[in-house]
Amino acid sequence: MDLLNTLVDKGLRRELPTREEALAVLATSDEDLLDVVAAAGRVRRHWFGRRVKLNYLVNLKSGLCPEDCSYCSQRLGSKADILKYTWLKPDQASEAAAAGLAGGAKRVCLVASGRGPTDRDVDRVSQTIKAIKDQNEGVEVCACLGLLSDGQAERLRAAGADAYNHNLNTSESTYGDITTTHTYADRVDTVHKAHAAGLSACSGLIAGMGESDEDLVDVVHSLRELDPDSVPVNFLIPFEGTPLAKEWNLTPQRCLRILAMVRFVCPDVEVRIAGGREVHLRSMQPLALHLANSIFLGDYLTSEGQAGKADLDMIADAGFEVEGAGQVTLPQHRSEQGGGCGAHAAAAADGAPEGAAGCGTHQGAGCGSHADAGCGSHGGAGVCGSAAPTAAPETAPAPTAAPETAPASAGAPETVPAAAEPKAGEPRTDLVAVRRRGAGTDLAPNA
Numbered sequence: 001m002d003l004l005n006t007l008v009d010k011g012l013r014r015e016l017p018t019r020e021e022a023l024a025v026l027a028t029s030d031e032d033l034l035d036v037v038a039a040a041g042r043v044r045r046h047w048f049g050r051r052v053k054l055n056y057l058v059n060l061k062s063g064l065c066p067e068d069c070s071y072c073s074q075r076l077g078s079k080a081d082i083l084k085y086t087w088l089k090p091d092q093a094s095e096a097a098a099a100g101l102a103g104g105a106k107r108v109c110l111v112a113s114g115r116g117p118t119d120r121d122v123d124r125v126s127q128t129i130k131a132i133k134d135q136n137e138g139v140e141v142c143a144c145l146g147l148l149s150d151g152q153a154e155r156l157r158a159a160g161a162d163a164y165n166h167n168l169n170t171s172e173s174t175y176g177d178i179t180t181t182h183t184y185a186d187r188v189d190t191v192h193k194a195h196a197a198g199l200s201a202c203s204g205l206i207a208g209m210g211e212s213d214e215d216l217v218d219v220v221h222s223l224r225e226l227d228p229d230s231v232p233v234n235f236l237i238p239f240e241g242t243p244l245a246k247e248w249n250l251t252p253q254r255c256l257r258i259l260a261m262v263r264f265v266c267p268d269v270e271v272r273i274a275g276g277r278e279v280h281l282r283s284m285q286p287l288a289l290h291l292a293n294s295i296f297l298g299d300y301l302t303s304e305g306q307a308g309k310a311d312l313d314m315i316a317d318a319g320f321e322v323e324g325a326g327q328v329t330l331p332q333h334r335s336e337q338g339g340g341c342g343a344h345a346a347a348a349a350d351g352a353p354e355g356a357a358g359c360g361t362h363q364g365a366g367c368g369s370h371a372d373a374g375c376g377s378h379g380g381a382g383v384c385g386s387a388a389p390t391a392a393p394e395t396a397p398a399p400t401a402a403p404e405t406a407p408a409s410a411g412a413p414e415t416v417p418a419a420a421e422p423k424a425g426e427p428r429t430d431l432v433a434v435r436r437r438g439a440g441t442d443l444a445p446n447a
């Protein structure tokens with residue numbers, strides 16, 4: 001397919017695809033899906049080999065947010081039956097982080113609900129960062145605390161934070177439909193602040209909120225312009241008790257096309273599958289590793305992920321390897337410019353010019369926020385929230401429906417009826433479990 005050849009060539013050269021090319025990826029047919037994955041996979045392997053970076057979320061403060069992000073189970077007025085608690089103490093957060101690091105994670109994402117931190121909150125998080133770094137040499141720490149005021153990014157950087165996450169979430173033109181208590185421009189401003197302070201910027205999106213293909217392409221092109229080092233891609237978990245509870249409109253195939261488009265537009269950036277991975281990709285998760293080079297291990301902010309061991313087994317079975325603490329995540333041209341965590345971070349602290357730190361090039365964008373999933377957002381999808389108000393199982397849900405067994409009498413390989421094959425629009429609340437373990441509970445975390 002000419003389109004895919006063109007996109008591979010551009011990806012290997014870090015050349016920006018046109019909007020039309022990005023839209024064409026989203027419009028490909030299911031018949032062409034494996035070709036799309038293979039093409040984007042070539043770009044992924046060129047910049048990141050077969051490494052998969054593991055990240056671990058610690059929800060420092062859960063629920064009770066005054067903001068109204070529609071996708072978020074922690075929002076103002078949310079009826080989602082999530083854990084609600086105020087700030088974890090540094091030793092509690094460090095203990096939670098240690099579980100993820102022991103499971104193979106190299107980055108810890110410290111997330112707190114709320115519009116943004118007070119200066120006292122920045123003090124608390126600074127103490128937490130110190131506690132984690134004192135006990136875990138070489139760990140990357142990303143903070144995700146919402147909108148930043150002047151000087152707060154610098155204080156977090158000085159405290160040892162490597163990165164800051166604040167997601168753009170969706171296109172500028174539709175942002176007001178999702179949230180009314182802050183603006184798209186507020187989010188961009190925080191990404192700029194983080195970047196200017198020498199923090200590695202992490203900023204991503206949430207798919208599945210009813211947006212158009214054009215919206216998705218717009219937000220991913222905006223992210224490319226902001227040039228974060230990492231882009232978390234969240235797939236909305238439509239939590240019961242939130243305004244987007246009925247937005248079950250993703251299929252595994254759609255998720256793979258979105259990830260492929262993000263890879264083509266941001267070829268040399270850490271693309272992380274964030275919240276909603278298990279719920280929406282289901283048995284297609286291993287294919288997504290050919291597109292993204294980073295995932296979250298274990299549970300999300302307010303929902304449970306699949307067992308950490310299942311993640312590690314999936315990575316090994318698919319022929320990938322967990323990225324080690326001694327390996328630099330980003331390609332050399334980015335890490336040398338100060339991008340990526342670990343590599344650069346020292347730059348700003350050491351007095352290097354602003355442009356040398358953070359993401360390398362741009363000025364701006366960054367991370368997400370709390371909107372949803374992964375680090376970086378607390379909003380909506382997986383990471384933040386969770387759904388089902390109904391009794392949530394203690395154990396993580398199986399990522400797939402159990403395969404139907406063929407009748408014993410079957411001779412020839414006749415078609416076996418699929419077991420309740422989910423379609424777009426059909427709720428899959430059976431795959432969503434509210435987080436009841438780990439941070440904020442007395443139960444051991446999942447890692």
Ligand code: SF4
Pocket residue numbers: 065066067068069072073074075076112113114115146369370371372377378379380384
């Ligand atoms: S995404 Fe963050 S700011 Fe928005 S409602 Fe959720 S916790 Fe609050």
